[in-house]
Amino acid sequence: MILWILLAILAVIIVIVLVCLIRTVTVKPTEALNAKVNKPDEKRSMAYGKSLSKLVQIETISSRYNEDRSKFYKFHEELEKMFPLIHKNLEKHVFNGSLLFKWTGKSDKDPILLMSHHDVVEAGGTWKHEPFSGDIADGAVWGRGTVDTKASLFCFLTAVEELLKDSFTPACDVYLASSCTEEFSGEGAPLTVQYLKDQGVHLSMLIDEGGMIIEEPIGGVKGTYAMIGVLEKGYGDLKFTAKSAGGHASAPTKNTPLPRLGAFMQDVEKHNPFKVEFNETVKEMFKRLSPNMVFGMKLVFCNLWLFAPILKKLMPSISPAGAAMLQTTLAFTMASGSGGLNVLPQEAYVTGNLRFIPHQGTDESIAVITEVAKKYDLETEVIYKDYPCPVVDYKGSPFKLVEETIHKVYPGIGVCPYTMTGGTDAKYYSDVCENALRFAPLYINGQQYASIHGLNENINCDSLPLGVDFYKEIIRNAPAK
DSSP states (O other): OHHHHHHHHHHHHHHHHHHHHHHHHTSOOOGGGGOOOOOOOHHHHHHHHHHHHHHHTSOOBOOTTOOOOHHHHHHHHHHHHHOHHHHHHSEEEEETTEEEEEEOOSEEEEEEEEEOOOOBOOOOSOOSSOTTTOOEETTEEESTTIIIIIHHHHHHHHHHHHHHHTTOOOSEEEEEEEOSOGGGTOSHHHHHHHHHHHTTOOBSEEEEEEEEEEESSSTTBOSEEEEEEEEEOEEEEEEEEEEOOOEETTSOOSSOHHHHHHHHHHHHHHSOOSOOOOOHHHHHHHHHHGGGBOHHHHHHHTTHHHHHHHHHHHHHHHOHHHHHTTSOEEEEEEEEOOSSTTEEOSEEEEEEEEEEBTTBOHHHHHHHHHHHHHTTTEEEEEEEEOOOOOOOOTTSHHHHHHHHHHHHHSTTOEEEEEEEOSOOGGGGGTTTBSOEEEEEEEEOOHHHHHTTTSSSOEEEGGGHHHHHHHHHHHHHHOSOO
């Protein structure tokens, strides 16, 4: 009897293995595996590169602690020189340094908005080319803001300028937005949104920064893909405080504030309190990437029905970025204890930065971590919180429009929806747009991706013409049907 049971178990295992292997080998590689981005006309590439260089040379570092916006108005002056037809023909609004243009179309129904911010982060460290030199070398424009996000701003403004030169009129109203406060989540985008709400404008879609076009978007995935952010997590900052009577460090008591905070942080790292789920966006992403994965990964991701429970446990060790797509995350960021080297603190605290996933939203996630904190006699204070943005349907017409445009401008490139783990200005637009797509249509390499907020930020000049062509096609074919 036992033998028959063992044989039955073995048979089941063999069947499962065979099913997994069959599902894996029958999924054939896609065109994206060998897709190459075509090189545009060199003369056009260099002309665009020289123009972008002028924008990079204007230092536009933003800070919540500096209210002087003069540098941004200097940037606006350069835009006016560079794009005279836009400034002559479009309605312009300025919100304390942030820009909004309105291009009136044949109809005011289903308007669209293209956006990229013009502020940048600081540029410390030693650079190969000075961060605000705008040097053109090795076929690239070098400097802070090239990738994040003056290149995409330049591309859609150039697209509109050239369409205006051709006397083109869009089918719908087209809005162009660029805030100067994105890097610190400032008032630029909220002021822009409030203006749109006051005017009764509801957008059919918007395109902001986010994913880009890159080879091997995830380790083990071969090929070139356009990654489109369709889900942006919510944001929160919490403060966890431990209190006690304090005392002299020469006679320490047990369970003083710092050890309690330490035990709390260790507990959270060892025992994840948040729900881990493969949401529909992540499932679709892996479905589209799996055909071009190396065999071991392909075996796993073609058979999530079997391996998902294991991956939920292992993903943080395999890929922190991948794990962040599956759950609310909490990172401990700041701490404070006693003011004296020999004094036990009466009060100590740590802060935590949270990114809320839709399947366990802002309030539920805060409630969960508050309960964990209570076990260590900690008080939880919400410093700031917002909510996850509406998830864009990758089967919907706005996504399809972007997808079809990518295929036209970048033949053979794969297109994948994905979960944004960082934040963008698009999060402020939820009240006026359900279809906020996070995608900059620029082809970059691994070094350029790593240079965002890092050293030696640069972008290839020959990435710019295809970016311009992408935005032209979007404008010509909007609104999505």
